[in-house]
Amino acid sequence: MREVFHQSLEDVQARLVEISELVTIAIDKATRAFGSSDISLAEEVIEADSIIDDKAIALDELAIEILARQQPVARDLRIVVTALRVSASLERMGDIAEHIAQLTRMRFPERAIPKGLKSTFTRMGELDVEVARTLTELLRNEDLSLAELLRNSDDAIDELHISVFEKVLSDSWTGEPSATVDATLASRYLERFADHAVSVSKKVVYLATGDWAQDTDSESVPATV
Amino acid sequence: MREVFHQSLEDVQARLVEISELVTIAIDKATRAFGSSDISLAEEVIEADSIIDDKAIALDELAIEILARQQPVARDLRIVVTALRVSASLERMGDIAEHIAQLTRMRFPERAIPKGLKSTFTRMGELDVEVARTLTELLRNEDLSLAELLRNSDDAIDELHISVFEKVLSDSWTGEPSATVDATLASRYLERFADHAVSVSKKVVYLATGDWAQDTDSESVPATV
Numbered sequence: 001m002r003e004v005f006h007q008s009l010e011d012v013q014a015r016l017v018e019i020s021e022l023v024t025i026a027i028d029k030a031t032r033a034f035g036s037s038d039i040s041l042a043e044e045v046i047e048a049d050s051i052i053d054d055k056a057i058a059l060d061e062l063a064i065e066i067l068a069r070q071q072p073v074a075r076d077l078r079i080v081v082t083a084l085r086v087s088a089s090l091e092r093m094g095d096i097a098e099h100i101a102q103l104t105r106m107r108f109p110e111r112a113i114p115k116g117l118k119s120t121f122t123r124m125g126e127l128d129v130e131v132a133r134t135l136t137e138l139l140r141n142e143d144l145s146l147a148e149l150l151r152n153s154d155d156a157i158d159e160l161h162i163s164v165f166e167k168v169l170s171d172s173w174t175g176e177p178s179a180t181v182d183a184t185l186a187s188r189y190l191e192r193f194a195d196h197a198v199s200v201s202k203k204v205v206y207l208a209t210g211d212w213a214q215d216t217d218s219e220s221v222p223a224t225v
Numbered sequence: 226m227r228e229v230f231h232q233s234l235e236d237v238q239a240r241l242v243e244i245s246e247l248v249t250i251a252i253d254k255a256t257r258a259f260g261s262s263d264i265s266l267a268e269e270v271i272e273a274d275s276i277i278d279d280k281a282i283a284l285d286e287l288a289i290e291i292l293a294r295q296q297p298v299a300r301d302l303r304i305v306v307t308a309l310r311v312s313a314s315l316e317r318m319g320d321i322a323e324h325i326a327q328l329t330r331m332r333f334p335e336r337a338i339p340k341g342l343k344s345t346f347t348r349m350g351e352l353d354v355e356v357a358r359t360l361t362e363l364l365r366n367e368d369l370s371l372a373e374l375l376r377n378s379d380d381a382i383d384e385l386h387i388s389v390f391e392k393v394l395s396d397s398w399t400g401e402p403s404a405t406v407d408a409t410l411a412s413r414y415l416e417r418f419a420d421h422a423v424s425v426s427k428k429v430v431y432l433a434t435g436d437w438a439q440d441t442d443s444e445s446v447p448a449t450v
Contacts, residue, residue, distance in 0.1 A: 060310070064302070064303075064306055067292065067302060067306065068298055068299075068302055071296040073293055074293075077289070077292060077293055078289075081289055081292065081309060084306060084309045084310055085285070085309055085310075085313065088310065088313065088314070088424075089313070165406065168402050168406060169402055169403050169406065173402055175402070177393050177394055177398055177400070177402075177405045178394050180402045180405040180406060180409070181390065181393060181394065181405060181409050184405070184406050184409040184410060185409060185413070188410070188413070199313075
């Protein structure tokens with residue numbers, strides 16, 4: 001019984017890592033599809049999102065089953081609670097990757113990235129992929145220095161997000177309304193992706209230490225600029 | 226001991242209702258401030274958001290404490306699990322109200338609602354308030370017919386959301402880029418607010434019945450139109 005118990009706890013943590021890996025693949029493909037108007041890559045992301053959704057639901061089910069049958073305590077309890085508290089955020093990160101893929105598909109065969117913002121969005125996409133990889137590593141090994149690294153990437157993404165609005169609201173902006181809408185939504189998605197990762201990382205700090213980090217899902221930039 | 230236990234479980238459910246009430250007040254004030262450029266009402270919402278954040282954290286703490294000390298089962302366990310799974314969504318709904326208040330403050334003394342969209346945004350705001358009230362009632366009494374009602378309001382909001390994009394992308398749109406950005410963000414916030422409510426309502430169905438509704442946090446409209 002004890003052994004079965006520990007197997008299922010290991011399973012919970014392994015599943016968190018697995019979902020985070022799938023999210024990493026999704027955001028990598030989605031941001032590359034967005035940058036190069038690659039419709040088949042975009043389709044792959046849209047297709048695969050339901051797998052992430054299903055895995056998040058199955059993880060919640062497993063966590064609740066463990067709580068009901070095995071009444072874990074201390075660190076074991078924290079693993080289960082963390083799963084329940086972060087599964088929805090990981091699922092949302094997958095949704096955001098899907099949204100970026102949908103933007104790509106919606107504008108195809110035209111480019112989804114508005115003129116003049118290609119390098120900004122490319123950099124934001126790279127940073128989001130980095131964030132997802134770091135989060136996966138953090139979930140795997142609970143090396144809390146990774147949480148710090150993650151926050152730094154989030155700060156860099158926030159700055160790029162603000163620069164998108166500065167560009168769109170500047171006199172030099174000649175984009176059509178559709179380009180303004182796309183820039184606004186894409187920037188918001190890419191920025192929110194990293195916010196979710198930071199929110200998950202704070203809950204991993206709780207998992208590892210039992211301490212509550214100040215862990216509301218706050219945003220470090222205002223709603224608009 | 227048994228009595229203390231039941232008190233704290235009632236407390237969990239009462240706190241969920243309380244947070245949902247605070248969210249209702251926030252979205253009511255925020256959407257009215259947005260509609261009338263009422264800066265002091267907007268400031269109230271921004272000021273009060275940290276109360277919602279704190280209450281969500283305290284609720285998570287209480288839920289974990291109950292899990293650790295009292296090993297609840299069956300419906301008692303579902304109450305605690307539901308709290309852990311929905312607290313973040315309620316907190317996000319509060320954040321969204323704050324974002325709408327921030328948009329209002331950002332544009333003050335000018336109007337935040339772009340020309341030609343006033344009646345659409347007024348209606349979306351009213352529907353969001355209705356959604357928040359219905360959700361509070363659902364959390365209070367678990368009358369599952371309210372979950373259905375809530376989905377209908379969400380559908381109506383989604384249609385209005387799509388109509389905002391149709392307007393902004395039509396030939397008749399003469400708004401500046403800043404108006405396009407504001408319309409895009411405000412519409413997205415108001416639409417997401419209802420999505421979160423639907424997501425919470427699905428978890429209340431689980432609480433009441435023990436059945437898993439198909440409960441990913443999916444969105445019923447595409448990322449853009």
